[in-house]
């Protein structure tokens with residue numbers, strides 16, 4: 001089990017690195033502790049491709065936000081995930097806040113961000129009629145976009161594997177031993193992996209991975225963000241992502257028209273101690289709804305259909321660390337908080353350059369295939385095309401998820417593309433993401449997982465580990481009577 005590069009952590013950063021390395025003739029493995037990629041912070045965020053003017057000048061976050069932003073169109077064209085540039089408005093609610101808008105306008109222009117403009121209140125309401133009459137001005141940034149972040153992870157890794165990367169899921173790294181002659185032994189419960197180089201992209205746990213190898217002394221402080229999804233009834237209420245004027249700690253609480261048309265509001269920003277704590281709270285909901293109603297009064301708690309929380313992996317200094325460590329051959333990506341999703345493609349390019357500088361020979365893989373096959377999105381087709389497809393394959397004619405109109409064939413395709421859990425199906429197809437939140441389709445998705453993978457229903461989980469949904473019926477004792 002000898003590899004040139006082992007990537008530890010399969011979030012959007014690790015998957016982007018895997019795909020970037022698959023352009024070269026290397027033996028690369030990605031080790032991920034969860035049962036699927038993208039199940040860390042990369043599935044629990046706002047899904048915004050930031051416009052490029054947000055991160056402060058002189059920081060790596062600022063530099064890679066804009067560098068990453070420019071790489072998304074090509075990536076989207078090649079990898080067929082949900083993405084479009086809907087633009088953003090950063091709104092000022094008082095004349096004092098307008099000077100903050102001017103600061104971001106200047107910061108963006110110096111960096112080369114295109115299309116930035118300050119609009120007065122009337123223009124804001126002409127373009128986005130649902131916004132409050134109290135808004136005095138806004139900074140408009142057409143370069144901002146929205147993306148389905150989990151789909152990005154799946155597409156990146158699918159393409160990386162097509163080009164020779166090995167994916168090892170359910171493979172938590174427990175220890176790393178630097179070897180005297182160079183390289184590392186990486187210990188997991190099932191395998192011992194030897195790699196000449198390690199890229200640490202373990203998100204919230206990247207401090208622990210660095211410590212295991214004696215490759216840096218970082219402390220990740222999780223900063224929790226709660227997000228609330230609203231009914232599709234509100235689709236189109238706003239078309240751009242709406243930001244308040246940011247503070248130094250946070251970009252604030254936003255209204256986000258997601259790629260699929262659901263409005264999302266959030267996130268909160270509060271430090272916590274536990275890296276596994278992802279609860280939502282009544283206080284968080286109250287804060288979010290009160291904040292967004294100030295600039296978008298039409299939003300009500302009654303429209304909430306789902307909620308979740310994600311954890312930002314912050315470190316002291318609040319910037320990204322993307323650098324070789326004092327342990328030769330060990331490269332760190334630590335502190336990849338927001339805008340880590342936006343920056344991921346640029347982070348991957350930087351890792352390729354660092355590995356080359358560190359002595360890894362990079363020979364182009366002349367059989368590299370940049371594309372994945374196009375997925376059928378049944379709900380978005382014309383009635384004529386839907387009828388044609390259903391006649392060709394009856395599984396297109398059977399709707400698994402009624403809210404989002406996802407066919408059984410799409411669910412089966414998702415399983416064959418790597419979905420192993422209900423969440424894996426949900427994030428690949430949207431089955432279970434609609435108003436009923438899986439109330440009707442979960443059972444059918446479970447049956448399909450069971451039949452396609454040849455596993456009993458009791459082995460089907462929501463997101464791996466012990467998140468089973470049904471268990472064996474316990475035999476009743478003679479005293480209780482009834483059937484076994």
Ligand SMILES: Cc1cc2nc3c(=O)[nH]c(=O)nc-3n(C[C@H](O)[C@H](O)[C@H](O)COP(=O)(O)OP(=O)(O)OC[C@H]3O[C@@H](n4cnc5c(N)ncnc54)[C@H](O)[C@@H]3O)c2cc1C
Pocket residue numbers: 008009010011012013014031032033034037038039040041042043044045046047048049050171172173174201202203204205206209223224225226227267309310311312336337338339340341342343
């Ligand atoms: C609420 C919220 C909103 C956000 N919104 C945005 C946004 O709109 N735009 C934006 O650009 N950014 C946003 N971000 C930031 C963005 O989500 C992150 O920067 C990005 O997802 C980080 O990706 P990652 O791959 O570094 O981490 P992760 O996705 O957490 O991936 C790390 C992976 O490492 C694995 N791992 C950990 N330990 C081990 C181990 N021992 N062995 C093997 N594997 C291991 C984990 O299971 C995980 O899959 C937001 C973040 C939050 C929390």
